[in-house]
Amino acid sequence: MTTVLPDTGVGPLLRDWREQRRFSQLELALRADSSARHISFIETGRSRPSEEMVLRLAEQLDVPVRERNALLVIAGYAPRYPQTPLDDPAMTSLRESLDRLLAAYEPYPALVVDGTYGVVAANRGIALMLEGVPEKLLTPPVNAMRLTLHPEGLAPRIVNLREWRADLLAQMDRQIALVRSPALRQLYDEVAAYPAPVREDGTDRAGGHGGSGRAAGATGRGRADAAFALPMLLEHDGRVLSFVSSIATFNTPMDVTVAELAIETFLPADRETAAYLHAHVSPDA
Numbered sequence: 001m002t003t004v005l006p007d008t009g010v011g012p013l014l015r016d017w018r019e020q021r022r023f024s025q026l027e028l029a030l031r032a033d034s035s036a037r038h039i040s041f042i043e044t045g046r047s048r049p050s051e052e053m054v055l056r057l058a059e060q061l062d063v064p065v066r067e068r069n070a071l072l073v074i075a076g077y078a079p080r081y082p083q084t085p086l087d088d089p090a091m092t093s094l095r096e097s098l099d100r101l102l103a104a105y106e107p108y109p110a111l112v113v114d115g116t117y118g119v120v121a122a123n124r125g126i127a128l129m130l131e132g133v134p135e136k137l138l139t140p141p142v143n144a145m146r147l148t149l150h151p152e153g154l155a156p157r158i159v160n161l162r163e164w165r166a167d168l169l170a171q172m173d174r175q176i177a178l179v180r181s182p183a184l185r186q187l188y189d190e191v192a193a194y195p196a197p198v199r200e201d202g203t204d205r206a207g208g209h210g211g212s213g214r215a216a217g218a219t220g221r222g223r224a225d226a227a228f229a230l231p232m233l234l235e236h237d238g239r240v241l242s243f244v245s246s247i248a249t250f251n252t253p254m255d256v257t258v259a260e261l262a263i264e265t266f267l268p269a270d271r272e273t274a275a276y277l278h279a280h281v282s283p284d285a
Contacts, residue, residue, distance in 0.1 A: 010054065010075040015043040017061045020177070031060040051077045064179050065259035066115075083256035086120060094258065095121075105265055107281030108274075109243070115260030116183050117144045124281050125266070129154070129234060129241075144264075145172070149191045156197035159233035159240055167230060231269040241276060242269035 018028050018039075025043075026036040034053070041047035042057075049057070054075050058068040069079035084090055102110050102123040109125030119142040130138065134152050147153045149165060158164050172188045175181075229244040243266040253259035268274035 009045050010049065010071055011043045011045045013071060013074065014049075014054075014057055014061075017058075017063055018043075021061050023061070028057065028060060032056045049075060051075070055080065065253055066256045067179060069256065081254060081256050081259075084258075086257060091257075098263070101263065107277040108268065109266040109277075110263065111144065112261055112263050113144050114257075114262075115179070115181070116187055118142070119144055119147075120261065125277060128277070128281055129236070129266075131236070132157075143187070145187060145191050149194050151195055151197045154234065155194070157235040159235060160231075161196065163230060164232050229269075232266070236276075239272075239276065241273045243267065243273065244269050 018025070023031075024036075025039045028034075029036045029039045032039075032053070033056075038047060039057075042049045042053070051072065054071050054077065055068065058071055063071065065081045066083075069081055072079055086095060098112050098121055102112070102121055105125070106123050107125055109123065109129050111122035111126050112120040114120055130147065133147065133154065137147055137150060137153050145168065148158075148168065149155050155161055155165075169188070169192055172184065172191075176184050176188060231242045231244050234241045234243065245264055245266050248263045248265070250258050250261060268277060
């Protein structure tokens with residue numbers, strides 16, 4: 001994922017981050033053990049911040065690690081955080097730990113994605129969800145957003161596609177505002193433009209005429225009104241499975257690659273889904 005480096009200097013960029021976080025100059029100064037006057041001078045270019053000050057401000061503004069490197073470069077300093085490929089020998093321990101984590105979560109689905117939703121690793125629960133998806137969407141590099149929203153991917157089987165699609169696009173939109181990634185923006189434009197899959201009755205899964213956002217399956221019903229979180233209702237083999245997802249990231253990452261990894265887990269939202277997964281995701285498969 002590439003960061004675009006502007007020619008405006010580090011001051012205006014730091015001001016943009018401060019305004020995005022809705023901090024006043026005084027509030028940021030207090031957090032960074034500085035003064036509002038000094039923050040003002042940095043933002044207007046009247047003062048060149050030290051390397052330590054750039055990092056201190058970036059930390060208080062919760063700037064992503066990749067963007068911290070960009071701020072340092074624009075300010076005239078070397079990047080502080082490495083970007084180590086996952087296949088590097090130095091990442092062996094991390095890869096093994098991720099594999100153990102995904103395996104331990106089985107039979108429930110779980111996967112690891114990078115900063116542009118490229119699938120880094122996945123378990124057998126995810127494989128069950130993807131049964132029937134065309135091989136062209138499963139050929140590396142695999143992208144989780146494409147798999148989910150492509151009209152030949154999971155989208156035709158997501159009962160509450162309108163709600164789930166809106167939630168995913170909003171998630172991407174928030175991430176774009178945070179990291180300013182051209183690659184992520186291009187992916188967003190691509191998946192947002194996908195046509196809604198059409199049902200056999202002529203309605204679309206995004207809520208066409210007569211669509212209600214609910215569907216009945218072999219289990220008797222599919223619900224989009226879980227009280228604690230929006231579920232993804234997925235048709236599979238004649239029944240509707242219900243999942244809620246959670247996303248975890250690494251705390252205080254010191255490497256760009258690690259900072260951009262996210263672990264998404266899908267928890268069964270009802271007992272029927274949990275029982276189905278236990279019956280169909282074999283640990284010996």
